[in-house]
Amino acid sequence: MAMTGVLRPGHVQLRVLDLNESVDFYSNVLGLIETGRDAMGRVYFKTWEERDHHSVILRQADNAGVDFFAFKVDSDATLAKLEKDLNAYGVATKRIEAGDLLETRERVRFTLPTGHDIELYAHKTAIGNEMGELNPEAWCANAEKGIAPIRLDHALLYGPDIEKAQAIFTDVLGFFLVEHIALDDSQDLAIWLSCSTKAHDIAFVRHPEPGKLHHVSFLLETWEQVLRAADIMSMNRVSIDIGPTRHGVTRGTTIYAFDPNGNRFETFCGGNYAYPDQKPTKWTMDEVGAAVFYHDRKLNDRFLTVVT
Known part of the structure; x- marks a missing residue:
């Protein structure tokens, strides 16, 4: 199957009750790698295998749950087309400016009939992983830290x-x-x-x-x-x-x-x-x-x- 249009899940923002405890858990038990913190206090993570800047974002809140789940698309043109197609289908969308999330350009957000906010985006900074993209090893030291998903x-x-x-x-x-x-x-x-x-x-x-x-x-x-x-x-x-x-x-x-x-x-x-x-x-x-x-x-x- 040709991978065009919507490519894959890109990130999720989770609400947590105790940010410090959660950072310790996601870092040391789940084994994710912290990649940044923003002015809102949100903490960003990726897995050891992932190359984009982040896939998990934690936000301090009064109740747990999910803020939004996002998918990466293959280009700005696809993002614009899908935004237009969603509107034509009767789905309202909102453009979120570049920089609202670290290392992430514009996103298109819409709310499903299930009550969930879904996002689409085309660009996130690729920071790579420890193995690199030239003659890489099979895995790195972070692959042994905690559960260490890929x-x-x-x-x-x-x-x-x-x-x-x-x-x-x-x-x-x-x-x-x-x-x-x-x-x-x-x-x-x-x-x-x-x-x-x-x-x-x-x-x-x-x-x-x-x-x-x-x-x-x-x-x-x-x-x-x-x-x-x-x-x-x-x-x-x-x-x-x-x-x-x-x-x-x-x-x-x-x-x-x-x-x-x-x-x-x-x-x-x-x-x-x-x-x-x-x-x-x-x-x-x-x-x-x-x-x-x-x-x-x-x-x-x-x-x-x-x-x-």
């Missing part, structure tokens, strides 16, 4: 009107439906959408309250690294939701846990490849347990109800 992978968002959100992503932004859990013949409980060949780049679950975060996911390379992540979480007394286990949806291996603020995060590995010419995989409610947690074949209440 990239921000996706987000799962909870809110109403997920079919309307799906329409915006598929009709305007060029995403396609990879998998879904059907409530009945007319409605889905959950949808997984991709703009690439990944199992998903964003996902949604139907929920009565708008704008809720279920989790932000970070990619690991192997099942053994997911198991190592579980060890690191236990050593640091991190609250684990479930796992290590496997999903039926995507077939990825996973462990879910909570940061000190109650924001859930996932360490994820694997997942099937996706192509836009393939028919979406459908799961029915009688097999919803296996769809989400393939080994246990049942859901836990906390996974369904705890969001920020």
